Amino acid sequence: MKTSTGHRARAVRAGAGALAASVLAITMSGCGASPGGTQASDDKTLVVWAEGTTADTIKSDPDKQGKYGQYLIDTFEKAHPGVTVKIENHGWDDVLRQNLTTALLAGTGPDIIVGENYFQSYAANDALVPLDDEIKDIKDNLIPGTLEAGQYDGKTYALPSWTGVFGFERNCTVIEEAGLDCSSAPATWDDLLTQAKEITAKGAGKYYGYTDQGPQGSNLGAVFRAAVFLNQAGAPLATADGKPNFNDPKALDVYKFLREIDKTTQPGLNFDPDEGKIYSALFEGKSAYQVAGSWHVAWAAQSGCTDCQYSMVPLPAGGTQSSLVVGNVLYAVLKTSKHVDLAKEFVKSLTTDEAQELGYTAIGRIPATKSALEAVRPTMSAAEQPFADVLLNADVHPLPQWSTNPQQVWQAWNDAFLKTLTTNDSLSDIWDEAQATAETALKG
C-alpha cells in the first residue's frame, strides 16, 4: 500500500474530525441532550426497525438501493410536518429477536418492528396493534399469502413491504445434453421423477437430474422447499388451527417422492451446510432441476448460467398449484409505541403503489400488492414472469409459525427428514415419531 503525504494528511484530518465527534458524543451523552429532558419519542420521532438493506443503503447506496428507504422517509415527513422518521437496522432472525427482547425489557423499543416469521406469537401476547381499520380499503389489493404471517385470530397485525416466492428452475443445457426436451418444465411429479432418473443415468457423475436440499440443525432451508410439495399435495405442515400435521397420509406420499428424487442428487451435495453451494450446482451445469426462490433469476445470470429457465412447480396427481412466500418482509406496530396512529399510517404507507414499485426498481424485491405487481410485470424479464404467475394465480402461503417452541418443532421435522433421506426405515414410523415430538414440544 502506498503512503503519501496526501493520504496521511487526509487521515490526520479524519482522525481529528473523529476525535472531535467522539468528544462531542461523550459529553452530549453524559448530559442527556434531549431538550427539556423529555423522552425522545415525544419529539415526534418515529423509530422504525427495518430490514437490513432498506436501512443500510440509505447511507451506503443513496443513488440506487437507498432510494427506497429515503422515499419512505421523505414522503412520510412531508405528509406529517414536525415528524422525524428514523430507519434503523438491528439485525435479522435471532439477532433481531435478541435485540428486540432486550429493548422491550428495558423500555427502549421502537415504534415499528420488522420480521417475517414471529409476529403471530407477538400478536398472541398482545404486543402488537391490530391494523384492520387501516387496511379496510386496501385489503383486496394485497396478495393473500403475503399477509398471512402477520395475521392472528382473524386480525391483521402487519403489512408487507415486499415478498418473494418459490418457483421451479431448469438448466436446459444439461437437459438437452441428456437428450430430453427442455421447451417446457415437467408437468407432474411422475414426469419429473422419470426425467431426473434418466438424466442422472445419462450423466454418469458429470451431472445429475435434481438437486434436493437436506436438513441442517434447526434451519429452515430444507423444510421451505419440501413444504412447496406438501402444500401441492394437500398435506400442509400445519392444520388450520396451527397444530402439526407431520404424519398425514398424504404427506407420507410426498416423503416417498422426495426420498426417491433425492437419489438423483449429487451425493453429498444435499447435505452440504452451504445452501449457496447446493443451488449453484445447477448454474454450473451439474444439475438439471430444482425448486427455486425468486432471487435465483439474478443469481443464475450472475453465475454464468446461459440457459436457465423458470416455471411453476410440477404437480402431483390431483394436486393444486401451490407455493410458499419467502423473504416476505412484514412491518408491525408495537403497542408500547408512543405514536400508535402515526406508526399505523407509516406501515400503511409501505403498501402504496409507489412504495411497492420502488421496492422492485431500487432493490429488486417483488411487490406484495396486486396492482404494483401488475404494474412492474411488463418490465420484468421473461425469467421472472413465472414467479409473478405463481404469486397471482397459485395458492400461496407462508411457513407455519408454531405457537411455542418453534425451534424444537422444526428440529423434529428436520430430524425426521434426515432419517427419510438417509435410511430406508418405514416412513410412517419416522413421521409418527416426529409428530409425537412436535406435539410434546408444542405443549410448552
Next chain:
Amino acid sequence: MTAITQPRRKQRRKKVSASRTVVNVAMIVGSLVMAYPLIFGLAATFTTVEGFAKSTFWPLITAPTLSNWEAIAQLPPTVAIWFFNTVLRIAWYILVPGIVAVLCGYVFARLRFRGRILAFNILLSGMMFPGIVFLIPTYVLMARVPFLGGNDATGQGGHGLINSFAALMIAGLCNATYIFLVRQAIISIPPDFEEAARLDGAGLIRVLWHVYLPLLRPVIIVMAIFQSVAIWNDYMWPLITVSGNAEAWTIGLGGQNLMSDMATLKAATSNQSVLSDVPMAFTVANLAMLPPIILFFFLQRHFVKGMQGFSLKG
C-alpha cells in the same frame, strides 16, 4: 572436557538432533495446518465470485484480480470514525482492566485477610455464568440510569446511555479472568524480590511498579493482546447498545454491516440484489483482521523481550 566424556556427548548430540528434527518437522506441519485457513481466506480475496465458486482446497485463482480490494478503497469516510472509536475503546479497556487485574491479583496472591477465600471464590463464580446472562440486565441498567439520556430521577422515560458512546466504555472494566491470571502469575514469583524491596522501605505502589510489573510483562502483554482482539471484534454489545447512533459505531459493528452491504451491493445486477459475494465478504473480513494481526506482531517483540528480561535475573 576429558576424553571419557567426549564420546558420550557426541552420542547425546546425535540423539538430540534426531528428536529435534522430528519436532521441527512436526511443528512445520502443525503450523501450516493452523495457518492454512487464513492463507485461504487471504487468497480468496483475489478471486471473483465465479472463480471462487469452483474452489476446493485452494481458491481457484484463474486470473488473480484486485477488484475486491479496489472496491474497498472506496470505503465511506465513517470508517475512520469507527476506527477511532474502536482504538479509544481498546486503549481504555487495556488500561483500566489491566490496573484492576494487577492490583486485585496482587491482593489475592500475597495478602492475608479475613474473607480472602470467600471474595476470591465469588470472583471466580462470576466466570461460570455464560455472557448471555449479563447481556440483558446490563443493557437495562444502562437504559435506566437516572438523570441521563432523558431519564427522570427513577430512570424512566428516556433511553439512558443507550446510543451514546459511554455505553461502550462502562461495562466489563473489572475482569475476573485477568485478576485470576495475574494472581496465578504472581504466585509463581518467589516472594524474595518483594521482601528485598520492602526491607528497603518501598510502599505498595513502588513494589508493584519496580518489582512486579517487569516480571509480569509477558502476562500483561498477553492481556493486552486478548483485550485488543476482544474489543476489536466486539460486535454483539455495540449492536445492542449503539445501533441507532452511527457516530458511536465501532469497527466490529460497522465492519459487519459493511460486509453484508458490500457483498450484496457488488453482486447487484440490473435491479436485483443477490446472495453474498463471498470474495468481497472475505476482503472486508480480512481488512478487519489485519489490525489485530499487526498489533500482535508488534507486541510479540515486546513479549519476547519481556521473557528474555526475566531469565537474566539470578
Next chain:
Amino acid sequence: MATTQQIGAQPIGRAHDTSHSVAGRVKRSATARRQRRTAWIILVPVLVYLGVFEFVPVLLNVALSLTNYNGISASPSFVGLGNYLRYLQDPYPTVMLNTFIMAVGILVVQTVVAFLIALAIQTRVIGAAIHRAAWYVPTLTSAAITTQVALIFLSPSDGVVSRMLAMFGQGPFVWTTDPTAARIILILYTVWHGIGGPVLLFIAGLSSIDPEVYEAARVDGAVAIQRTFYITIPLLKPMLVFVLITTTIGGFQQFESVLLMTKGGPLNSTMVMLLQIYDDAFVNAHLGLAAAGAVILALLLLAFSLTMLRMMTKDEQR
C-alpha cells in the same frame, strides 16, 4: 475452592516466624491490619462494581428462572422450580450430555496440544517466532470467515476430504449426517480457533521458570522427559490451572462454531447448552426457561471446575 497454597508461592510476611514472642504478636497483628486495610481499599470498589455488573444480573437471572416470562410482553408468573424440572425432560438431558462430551474433548485436546506446542517453541525450534504467530493468529480471526473456509474444505460434495476419498474409490465424506463425525469436527474447529491463547499463556509461564533449575537437573542426570514431568509441569502448575479452568469455561460455553457450522444437527447431536439457551430465550419465547438453563450451566461448570481444582491441588496441604 481455590487455595493460595501453590508450589513455590508464599504470602508475604510469613518469612520470619515471630509468632511466639509478644513483640512478634504485636508485629503480626500490625502487619495483618495493614494487609487487611490495603486489601479492602483495593477490593471494595472492585466488588461494588462487580456487584452492580455481575452480582445483580446473576440474581436477576435466578429470579427470572423462577418465572415463565416469555420475553415479549405481559407479566410473568411465578412457577417455582418448574423450569428446572423441565430440564430433566427431553431434549435437555441430551443437550447437557452433548455439551459435556464436546467440552471434555476440547479441554483434553486443546490443553495437551497447547502445552506440547509451547514446549517446542520454548526449546528453541527453528523459526519459533513464526510458529508462535501461526498458532496464535487463528484466535484473531472472525469465526464468520474461518467457519466458511472450514465448510468449504469439508464440503461433503467436493471438499478436499471428499475428493481424496474419491481418489480411493470411496463415497463422499458426508459428516453432516453423522453425529459422531459432526462432533469431532466441531471439537477440532474449536480447538483450532481457541488454542492460540493457551499457547501464549504456556509460553509466558514456561519463560518464568529459571533455566538454572533445568541445569541442576541435567547435571543430576535427568533426561528430557523426566525434566518435563518433574520440573516443568509442577512449576507450571499455576498457569496450568488457569488454562484448564478457562478452557473448561470456554468449552462449556461453545456457541458460535455450532451456530455457524451445524446449527445443532445432525439429529440434535451437536446441540449444546448455550445454543439451546439462546434459542429458548429468543426463538422459543421461553426467557424463564433460558434463565434456568444458564443457572444449570453455571452450576455444572462450577462442579466440574471444583473437581478439577481439587484433583490438581490435592497433593499440596498447607
